Amino acid sequence: MSTVTKKQREIIDRPRQILRVSRDIFRKRGYLGLNMDRIAEQMGIAKGTIYQHFKNKEEVILAMAVETLEKRIAMFERAVLFQGCARSRMAAMGCAAELFVINFPDHFELEKVLSCSSIIEKTSEKLQTAKTVAEMRCISLVAGLVRDGIASGGLSLPNDFKPDQVVFGLWSISYGGYSIMESQETLKQMGIENGFRLVRDMNNKLLDGFGWKPLSSELDYNAIFDEVRTLIFSDFPKP
Amino acid sequence: MSTVTKKQREIIDRPRQILRVSRDIFRKRGYLGLNMDRIAEQMGIAKGTIYQHFKNKEEVILAMAVETLEKRIAMFERAVLFQGCARSRMAAMGCAAELFVINFPDHFELEKVLSCSSIIEKTSEKLQTAKTVAEMRCISLVAGLVRDGIASGGLSLPNDFKPDQVVFGLWSISYGGYSIMESQETLKQMGIENGFRLVRDMNNKLLDGFGWKPLSSELDYNAIFDEVRTLIFSDFPKP
Amino acid sequence: MSTVTKKQREIIDRPRQILRVSRDIFRKRGYLGLNMDRIAEQMGIAKGTIYQHFKNKEEVILAMAVETLEKRIAMFERAVLFQGCARSRMAAMGCAAELFVINFPDHFELEKVLSCSSIIEKTSEKLQTAKTVAEMRCISLVAGLVRDGIASGGLSLPNDFKPDQVVFGLWSISYGGYSIMESQETLKQMGIENGFRLVRDMNNKLLDGFGWKPLSSELDYNAIFDEVRTLIFSDFPKP
Amino acid sequence: MSTVTKKQREIIDRPRQILRVSRDIFRKRGYLGLNMDRIAEQMGIAKGTIYQHFKNKEEVILAMAVETLEKRIAMFERAVLFQGCARSRMAAMGCAAELFVINFPDHFELEKVLSCSSIIEKTSEKLQTAKTVAEMRCISLVAGLVRDGIASGGLSLPNDFKPDQVVFGLWSISYGGYSIMESQETLKQMGIENGFRLVRDMNNKLLDGFGWKPLSSELDYNAIFDEVRTLIFSDFPKP
DNA sequence: GATGAATGAGGTTTCATTCAT
């Protein structure tokens, strides 16, 4: 019977349902506003049920982060397939990162919360590893493009620089930039209207600083952004 | 009697003492480990007394952040006096920023905590303004150097770029880079040993990307870092 | 004003009040029926208040045991003053032990509960020590009488026996006997009506076994029991 | 097929398996550490299945006690067959009791737990009776030996003593002594090294007090202990 | 101003038991 199937599907999806509701609460009320009572109430289930799927509150938080990281991996994997020179593909990656932040804005908040050691300590090693692995996959995809840039002759790193360090730079700009946009009133007030555009520009200037050809003065990477969004990420809502 | 004076001084300094003790606890045990009981106990005063100096716990947190921001202003104001070309003075600023992070590592954590809206909401507007003002002063100091760069001919910004946006870029790299260093195991494992050095390099590459002369290939900004530390910040402990 | 004094006295007595109420609940509903909610409710105070005086539930339990142990010490100290030969004074001690069990029947239950390591583990070392010290004082008082018996010539221990071991024997009979009386239906059914009398007799037979003069066949120790109760423990209700 | 037989046997043995696993958990983690989840998990069956063999958790506890009591009966029945005078056979009984405690140390803990009325109340009358019957059989075996002692002339009880009361005395020493050994740090520290030996000695001294011939000064009952262990209980591991 | 006991809402976690499949 289809009724049976439906119920079974519901049961199987419990963890995902819990995460969906938790994410909703987290987005609206922040870490301190997320608690087991509220999750249970909003789901219409018993509090104890949550504990059958998650060891504790902290695991719920971490699982939410892993879930979005997996979304990011999927997006990065799509972006990396963009047809073009290495630096254009890196721009596609930037587009993916930007769309990720726009569509999963709570991920940054999650990262902040998880950086409190007192929280991560309470989680299982298994889930911690899952998060690390997911992060590594993202970074590897980006680092791969840097290596492609070197291999294809567009980029020539100074002796004392390694591809991973370029990734660190891009990552810092994005992570820092988006964080500032979210939280720091001050910078927002300073005539900075389109933060996303600014993060793109800064990443481009950094790569220009490394002399990665074609430079942003030679090729319009913002046009490539639009192309990537149309060709690859058309399923994401336009801003 | 000097005894009376001492006691009076102690009482006058109460707010500052509370912040000092709070910072100590915050550094050791994080936000969740900081509570009024512990502050009172560690200060040897009654819990109620704290409420005569701070409206609530959130104000303590915010006041801590303002206090360190003022330290940062002081450091930036010293850095800006470094004798040299505009870009060298910007390097001096980077040195100040780095020393600030090293000496007040809790400030980043505080910023993270304060980005939870539920916390800042409970604070007085007065203190919120104090924080914004302090941040603005820091940013203005950096933006001033960008303008100096333009004025002195070393830097020529494209039409669509404003000095504040360059500040945003530098800020992002520093904020993002230091955040990643603190929390993200993943990147740390990827062959990145000296994160501070890397943040410097990335800032330099970004400025290179803007074509700010002399480029980092023409002038050894790391040497300038050392000079700044020796000449201007000799009172800070060496790493 | 006397009002002030009264209130202050109440405040000072809070811990003792908590223990009194806890003991009451423990007696009626056992360990599993004793919880912080019930204590608070029955006292008409907030649950949190209990935690200002006791770190956790286990400390309440342990404190109750220490409190009764102190009652026992007081009783033993009175018994030891009984005028008579060493063995008569030991009988007085037995009388004290019996009256203690009759008047503080929950102490045995407390001891049982505390023998669960999982409970004692959660208590502070300070209180644990207090309990050990109290027990030592009781044992020392009994052991002192054994030594008196030896010194006065009534008792001559075989080479391989030490006074403490005699104490262990008496303690075992009392502890075991009273425990059996409380809990084991079986033995109660077997024609044993007056368990207290029986414990006395067994202790006497054990001392007879050691040849402690005058033997129970030579002197009526039950008469001494009555005498002790009349002379020394007249403030305790008659059975 | 033998496979079917094996599975069937397993199903038939379910209750016993549940008790075995429960005992294991109880021994390692105590009463508070024993729960249905752990039993089910460790058995590799579903939690609900346990409820098809035991009405509730309390019945599991009680059934464990009955099971060990049956072991004790078996041991006592073997001991009573020892060839020798009545008092020597009583020594054999002591040996059995000692070996029982050594090999089933959890039984004392179980007795303690069961003495909480709130637990026994939830069990079926049937199982309660089973426990009482088992205890009675043990006591009867011991009481029988006392009567043998009287019948064979070695023991002459005073008018006001009955055989069951002697059993009560022995039982008290053993129950109390073993309990103290398990839990009371204090007495253990007082120069008492071999508690088992001490319990034996005290039992002997008690019987000496009753004048049961041959006295412990006339016959080496510790030697008889060793003999009993070798002849009758050679299947139990040596200490 | 200083105190600190009292508050009480708010949170997390556990676990015996049930019941639809």
Next chain:
DNA sequence: TATGAATGAAACCTCATTCAT
């Protein structure tokens, strides 16, 4: 018979804040 997800009552504990002294 077996399952195991769901239940929900019951417990423990925390801590910012108040207020009578």
